[in-house]
Amino acid sequence: MDEEEELGLEAVRQWKEINQSPSTINRYSVKRVRRKLFREDPHCYWCGRITVLFDPPIGQRTPGDTATVDHIKDRRQVASVSEYRAPENVVLACYGCNKRRNDIEQDRRENKI
Numbered sequence: 001m002d003e004e005e006e007l008g009l010e011a012v013r014q015w016k017e018i019n020q021s022p023s024t025i026n027r028y029s030v031k032r033v034r035r036k037l038f039r040e041d042p043h044c045y046w047c048g049r050i051t052v053l054f055d056p057p058i059g060q061r062t063p064g065d066t067a068t069v070d071h072i073k074d075r076r077q078v079a080s081v082s083e084y085r086a087p088e089n090v091v092l093a094c095y096g097c098n099k100r101r102n103d104i105e106q107d108r109r110e111n112k113i
């Protein structure tokens with residue numbers, strides 16, 4: 001295992017640990033961050049379209065322009081959770097871009113591209 005991979009795994013481990021603490025979930029509530037980012041600028045960081053604050057009911061398809069919280073660098077590209085969560089790494093993205101980027105990352109990890 002090379003150093004980069006090890007750092008990535010460490011970041012994931014820390015991430016899981018933090019997310020298992022209910023108080024931390026509250027503090028870092030994704031919804032709160034999303035609302036804050038949306039208020040600052042409702043445009044998608046990647047494609048520039050105006051996003052919509054919307055919570056689709058469970059089982060319902062998420063519209064492509066739904067506002068989501070995205071990270072410029074994913075968990076494997078950062079050395080620590082704090083770097084992952086740093087304000088300069090957190091952006092508002094439309095669901096379409098967020099999903100597409102995750103799919104691309106997934107393909108990369110699986111060496112499909």
Ligand SMILES: [Zn+2]
Nearest residue numbers: 044047094097
């Ligand atoms: Zn977008």
